Amino acid sequence: MSHEILVEARDVSLSLGGRKILDRVNLTLNKGKLLTLIGPNGAGKTTLVRIVLGLMQGESGKLVRKPGLRIGYMPQKVFVEPTLPLTVERFIQLGARGQKVVAANKVLDEVKVGHLLRQQVSALSGGEMQRVLLARALSHSPDLLVLDEPAQGVDINGQTELYELINTIRERHHCGVMMVSHDLHLVMAATDEVICLNQHICCHGKPEHVSNDPAYLALFGKRQAATLAVYTHHHNHDHDIAGDVIKPKDGHRHV
Amino acid sequence: MYDFIIYAVIAGLLIAALAGPLGCFVVWRRMSYFGDTLAHSSLLGVALAIVASINLQLAIIISCAVFAAILLLLEKRQMLATDTLLGIIAHSTLAFGLLILSLSDMVQVNLMAFLFGDLLTITQQDLIWIVATCVVLAGLLYHFWGEFLALTVHKELAIVEGLPVERLYALLVLMIAMLIAVAMKIVGVLLITSLLIIPAAAARRLASTPEQMALGAAVIGCLAVAGGVTLSFYLDTPAGPSIVACACVCFLLIYARPVTRV
DSSP states (O other), X not given: OOOOEEEEEEEEEEEETTEEXXXXXXXXXXXXXXXXXXXXXXXXXXXXXXXXXXXXXXXXXXXXXXXXXXXXXXXXXOOOOTTSOOBHHHHHHHTOSSSOOOOHHHHHHHTTOGGGTTSBGGGOOHHHHHHHHHHXXXXXXXXXXEEESTTTTOOHHHHHHHHHHHHHHHHHHOOEEEEEOSOHHHHGGGOSEEXXXXXXXXXXXXXXXXXXXXXXXXXXXXXHHHHHHTTOOOOXXXXXXXXXXXXXXXXXXXO | OOHHHHHHXXXXXXXXXXXXXXXXXXXXXXXXXXXXXHHHHHHHHHHHXXXXXXXXXXXXXXXXXXXXXXXXXHHHHTSSOHHHHHHHHHHHHHHHHHHHHHHSOOTTOOHHHHHHOOGGGOOHHHHHHHHHHHHHHHHHHHHHHHHHHHHHHXXXXXXXXXXXXXXXXXXXXXXXXXXXHHHHHHHOTTTHHHHXXXXXXXXXXXXXXXXXXXXXXXXXXXXXXXXXXHHHHHHOOOHHHHHHHHHHHHHHHHHHSOOOOO
């Protein structure tokens, strides 16, 4: 089991307009590991993703990326101007000037939408677009995939398939994956680590551990946790949080 | 043969050929108001140049570049919504330009020529400016085409994939500003944006790749120039409005056809 570190964030904090968005957040992304980021709206998930991607900078703390790290990014929503005629093939090739690119049809086949190659991007449905975005993220053999709510706008069957696909991709390419998702019950099985974020890291660890953590229950309530319990059968109430993580035992602003 | 007609045709065709592809970016990025603002603000440059009696073409180019830089900075700050900001700048620079022009007692200044263009008075020197600018713009556009396209389709993906997006965007805006600066002679301050967006919008209907749309826009722009100059020559109509009217006719003809493909 290789633990090659791809990205490491240490005590990253950020405030915008006087409001604390991220408070001393730590995380480590490892090669071949899938990390799921959950948290309520406004918890700073997307901000954290943007910092990992280098689209934003934290105010304090530090972020270390493996030198030469190739990131495949799947944004939350992509709108392609309908006045811009663009085939799916071209859209995928666009991302890679001067880099080695995997042929568009190959990555499209991998995400099982090979038939879309010659389609116009603006004519794609929500679910198709998500897969095409995933294909573009894969097209320059990334070390790390960053997926911001990949299943948004995808129907329930499609969601399960999409998460399975992401897991298959991770296993096949042995890349690290950082994913923002609300569908913890769907991603549980494949996730190596869950971070529950609400400005600070409320709790983190194995999914079955997090779903029993008091901080998680406080954040999402028992109902959601009960849904999760169907899928997890480990009831170890081990609250031993790994050393480098803040323990938010009190001071939760949410009910 | 009349030199002025040859100059006018060469200048017009060159500018239309570049306005096509650059205009596609204006359409794709929804920057038509941005183009308007740059064009209007160049009238302030003209007015200042006349008062200070410096080279007019140079003054227009500099003022377009300066206002492009100001717009880029203001856009980044986001104090006001972009369209509000553009509206303020466009109309106040136009107003100040007109004010200064009316106060300077330069009787020979033909305001109409700046507002609506005066293609048929192009001199050899004007032509040299236009050719030089167009050659540089064409080279840059060819070289950075893929990058500009990537940044237009999705800015953040382009950043993550390693493109220097801020610099590329600044370059694109500056290039549009340069084209507007030289195109002012052809269609004038008030009509420039139409030369950018009408051919591009018309070509959209016929294209299924970005390159087809860019080429189509260039061709349609050239047709409009040819038609406009011909009209202007035989019927003695003003050249700028004639060109824009021809472009508009092309647009209507293309959109009047039933849809064959998306």
